Amino acid sequence: MPWPERDRLAGGWGxxxxxxxxxxxxxxxALVAELAEAGAWLLISGRNAETLEALRxxxxxxxxxxxxxxxxxxxxxxxxxxxxxxxxxxxxNAAGMNRAELFEDGDDAAIAQLVATNLTATLQxxxxxxxxxxxxxxGRLVNLGSAFGQIGYPGQATYCATKFALHGFSQALxxxxxxxSLKVLYIAPRATRTAMNAPAVEAMNRELGNTMDxxxxxxxxxxxxIERGRKETRLGGPERLFAxxxxxxxxxxxxxxxxxxxxxxxxxxxxRGDTP
Numbered sequence: 001m002p003w004p005e006r007d008r009l010a011g012g013w014g015x016x017x018x019x020x021x022x023x024x025x026x027x028x029x030a031l032v033a034e035l036a037e038a039g040a041w042l043l044i045s046g047r048n049a050e051t052l053e054a055l056r057x058x059x060x061x062x063x064x065x066x067x068x069x070x071x072x073x074x075x076x077x078x079x080x081x082x083x084x085x086x087x088x089x090x091x092x093n094a095a096g097m098n099r100a101e102l103f104e105d106g107d108d109a110a111i112a113q114l115v116a117t118n119l120t121a122t123l124q125x126x127x128x129x130x131x132x133x134x135x136x137x138x139g140r141l142v143n144l145g146s147a148f149g150q151i152g153y154p155g156q157a158t159y160c161a162t163k164f165a166l167h168g169f170s171q172a173l174x175x176x177x178x179x180x181s182l183k184v185l186y187i188a189p190r191a192t193r194t195a196m197n198a199p200a201v202e203a204m205n206r207e208l209g210n211t212m213d214x215x216x217x218x219x220x221x222x223x224x225x226i227e228r229g230r231k232e233t234r235l236g237g238p239e240r241l242f243a244x245x246x247x248x249x250x251x252x253x254x255x256x257x258x259x260x261x262x263x264x265x266x267x268x269x270x271x272r273g274d275t276p
Contacts, residue, residue: 026194
């Protein structure tokens with residue numbers, strides 16, 4: 001599909017130099033292949049150096065890799081310096097982690113880790129790169145959220161808190177830079193079959209009838225959403241409807257999820273995962 005005229009990028013993907021975080025996770029790996037094949041040049045980052053190196057070798061003419069833990073200030077500084085040297089004009093924040101459990105079963109350390117990874121580090125990295133993105137021709141900031149950024153879901157309280165916050169951040173920053181050429185996009189996948197979901201979570205989704213997308217399918221939809229320049233994109237028809245109901249008639253959603261609660265409680269006790 002062609003780019004909308006008002007948001008057309010000079011040279012299409014061939015002119016895009018993308019910093020992609022979370023590249024060693026499931027959706028991240030699929031995005032590397034999707035965007036490299038579309039013609040973009042990528043600086044990829046993640047915590048799994050071996051996976052990053054394999055991706056770099058597979059797409060050697062299009063990909064450069066720099067392992068980093070975004071919760072560490074020094075790692076962020078190294079990544080920002082590399083992005084500046086590479087003259088990146090697009091940042092895709094795809095790094096994150098999840099921990100499916102009843103909120104009362106968690107602990108302070110787990111809450112701090114989830115918030116630091118999913119929210120604080122993303123905001124800090126974005127702030128450091130913002131001057132570069134604002135001055136880039138057709139700059140793009142793309143935040144990958146979640147269907148749980150609009151729907152509070154049992155067993156995902158802390159994760160939902162970080163994704164609701166990321167959605168709000170994306171909206172606020174979009175309005176803050178509205179008088180510049182920078183476009184801020186928010187894309188919310190639904191459940192995806194990656195290592196972020198422990199086997200118990202996948203079993204729960206099967207029992208509840210929740211659809212799980214493939215990472216490759218999500219990566220394609222993310223690429224299309226960026227091409228179309230949509231401010232906000234939510235993947236999955238039922239999830240979009242559920243989000244609208246949650247905004248307009250939350251009591252209906254309360255009752256629907258109350259029926260699922262016994263099943264959720266059976267599965268989430270020891271489930272956890274992350275996107276490196």
